[in-house]
Amino acid sequence: MTYLKQSDSFNSQDSSNSQDSINLQDNLKRQDSPNLQVNPAKKIRLYDLSSDELVDFAVSIGEKPYRGHQLASWLFRKGADDLEQMTDISRKVRSKISETATSQSLLKPISVDLSPDGSIRILWELSDDEKVESVVLPERDHLTLCLSTQVGCRMGCRFCRTGTLGLTRNLSPGEILGQIVEAKKIITHPLPLTNLVFMGMGEPLENAENTLKSIAVITDPALMAFSMRRISVSTVGVIPELKRLSSSGGISVGLTISLGSATDEIRSSIMPVNKAWPIAELKQVLLNFPLQRGRRLTFAYVLLKDVNDSPQQAQALSRFLGGLKAKVNLIPFNPWPQAPFQSPSQDAVDAFKKVLTDKHHTVIVRRSKGQSIGAACGQLAAEITKKDSD
């Protein structure tokens, strides 16, 4: 395990996140926010290219298509961040590539924190000095890496610390993939890294194009070769993107819906997204969402003391689940300084779970790891926030 000393100071970020000022409908009409890719040298960032795009790039500089496959293998399988490492590509060709492109990693680790429960939080600095975080979570027989897809987030879920940052920008495909490539270089752990969850900073479906582009590389058997069954994308329910995915056949990896409540009144009060797309609309889209054989939707439900942890709320959740192939992850809230909510009591968690299991729903209570280092569910951005207020 390597510890990297945090050295650079953080740029202040836009922390304005007035939930009332969020107009999700208007913002979503803008569709994809541009990837603000900082590239002073104007070179092509090879880590941002898909396998096919690397082939196109090779052809564009007068090389055979197989050079593109060689590049993809060096970048995504071997984690090369210097063309000089690519020893099966001649010096002459490497020099030609370097005239127009760079294989540099798009992010570097600036701090690594280890929690007593074994989870590891990595703070990354991007090429424009922005910061994002990933978390490595040890399970019984494997590691899970929790990935970020945006710098900050504009969805403003009130139980989530990232939501207090507001959105700065989307991550590029190479910045998403780089979290895996670079984490593998940092973490020396006896357990294999086999599972990925897109549950870090950001709403993945607000950056759907880059998220899906990175998943294609992650699941390519010739490249990162992660099993689709061991990957999950989490969303608050961005309806236009869910509909778009639905009409194109669904998603190859697992889908987790962050629900928060199954009643409009409570959900709207803790998740502004519900004002744009209420519960009934979300349910309708999910009823029609194509699932691969044997797959179920996962619903993540953060339990907040005296807000959404009552038996009545559990009954509402049970009704919502009717007709859906689903399982439920109950996540007792992880408080952070100045958080507006408290953790539920164990009795409340047990009673909530019992209402669901009595109705034959599959329910797991998930205690988030990484609480002591601000890396638990909903706590990411702790270090960014801390530095900003210094």
Ligand code: SF4
């Ligand atoms: S829970 Fe997810 S979507 Fe909601 S504010 Fe946090 S990062 Fe954004």
